[in-house]
Amino acid sequence: METSIREVARRAGVSVGTVSNVLNRPSRVAATTRARVLAAIDDLGFVRNESARQLRVGRSQTLGLIVPDTRNPFFTDVARGVEDAAAGVGLGVLLCNSAASPGRERRALDLLEQQRVRGLLITPVGLRHDHLARLQGRGMGVVLLDRRAPHHDRCSVRVDHEMGGDIAVSHLIGLGHKRFAYASGPLDGDACQGRHRGALRALDRAGLPPESLINLVQPELSVSSGRNVAATLLRLDPRPTALFCGNDLMAVGALHALLRAGVRVPDDIAIVGYDDVELADAAAIPLTTVRQPRQQLGHVATELVIEEAGEAPGHRHRHVPLAPELITRDSA
Amino acid sequence: METSIREVARRAGVSVGTVSNVLNRPSRVAATTRARVLAAIDDLGFVRNESARQLRVGRSQTLGLIVPDTRNPFFTDVARGVEDAAAGVGLGVLLCNSAASPGRERRALDLLEQQRVRGLLITPVGLRHDHLARLQGRGMGVVLLDRRAPHHDRCSVRVDHEMGGDIAVSHLIGLGHKRFAYASGPLDGDACQGRHRGALRALDRAGLPPESLINLVQPELSVSSGRNVAATLLRLDPRPTALFCGNDLMAVGALHALLRAGVRVPDDIAIVGYDDVELADAAAIPLTTVRQPRQQLGHVATELVIEEAGEAPGHRHRHVPLAPELITRDSA
DNA sequence: CAAAGATCATGAATCGATTCAAGCTAGGCT
């Protein structure tokens, strides 16, 4: 049927055990024998059957990664970090897209479980926590991405949203602004609220009252929401002189709408975005924004999951917060 | 060790064959037995070992997808199309990133081959064609993405670049323009040259001479290249009144630089981009652009690879070109 | 020179799910 280790052995005139040793512990095989086996492998075009190997050794050489949106640059960068870190220790990555649907998430999880992946990196969208606990019970490492584990029963890695809000508003304060607006997205996740708390913290530290920041909550983090924010801003009196946005899409929407209305940026209104997407640098006025260490997030999470899945004795679950960074361009 | 089909069988008081039947051909098992087995599966938290299954049946339930850049929205959308189409027929997708490096591509390929994936979808970056032919010889389906197979020995799916250039320039001609510029990217792939040919075809059909289109070749398809194009354009006399760009990044760079120089868009200069990235709609003047059917590309490619990998008798290799679409916004 | 190591090679047993020829049972038919 398929060219197996057995035929390689026959062709090289050795036993299957020797062929296996050439593949896995080459140093235990005499040089001449090894050469003969390698030649046979080449002649026959033999490729090791990973299923058989996995069946025997009991676990796979892969990690599973489930993200809620493969098209979101945030997660593609995280995935990149995971891939690099995994490749560094000889592991592959099975990338699944839950598309923010609990049904697809569930199916992806089943798939990964059937494949016996060593560890799971996931941004859960509709998952009962006892389900994840069950997986951990079977020795599969589990790390939460961009979420914080509710108790200390699991590792998690997340960017520190509060710090992000803090550095953005601190920057604006440093430029001399006194009246601020915050364009928030939906309040369901912790991201927008955390940034809000950080913004207030920065004001407090500078001795400014909380009322100096107007909170404009929008139903979504989109360009058109940004345009709406601009419209609202134009009607305010006194008008804020600094705008901090929940993400770059909103910031760019607001920026372009303000420019069209004749507002000068950053002179009349300064703007800070969030995420540092490609868009930010391409805006009419290149956008000052907060960059999240996305690739690093994937990297750190991968190290944690490998530590947890391995038999590393002293593993303690922990939450790792990562620090975002201000990217200063022209808009503030 | 691991809860296997054997323990499920013991617990339900049936044979392993029956458990396997419940899993794979439920209709062959009496309803009461089936219920008993399912209960046992549930009690024990049994999850089928995919490696063992694969080893036995000889082939996996997955397709392999190798793209040169996981962060490029083009490929994330293609991947989305592949995932959806594959999920529709019960297949999983192993997504690999070659990062445009032949070494990584090679390693990804080995991984997929070891996993015995049923088919391979790939945008090759440094692959000898006989290598792919070898895979096909083993019964693995192979389909080229966004590339054209040089001979008729393989299936391929690609967006028709020539048509894209044609519809973009035809649109500009329809608006009454007579003097054009084409901002091309590097000429290594076929994409930018194809679009150029399409542009010339449109001119020819409208009875305009080829000299009415100035070709500005740039070293990369980036925002800053777009700014350079704008600078060049401003020095030209007579100045073209219509600009067609190799992609949206360039178009946006040019657009914003022109606006800043006081040029009115689309009145003084009309602009058409290419790709319809998120950016296009977010530009200061929302960008008219050419959208490639990216998800559909993945979908069609998946159907082809499944057809080729299955024992469908009448499979003929073919090249499928897909038609791009003009998205009209404000810039032209 | 004999004994003790050191170095390699061997091949049967094993992992867990699937398959399929063979066996069993209940019910229908003559």
Next chain:
DNA sequence: AGCCTAGCTTGAATCGATTCATGATCTTTG
């Protein structure tokens, strides 16, 4: 009663790589 069929169930054989106790050969050493 005897025979047949349809419907279920059984369990040994199988897929291919790994493992490890065992054996074979060669080297070193007292």
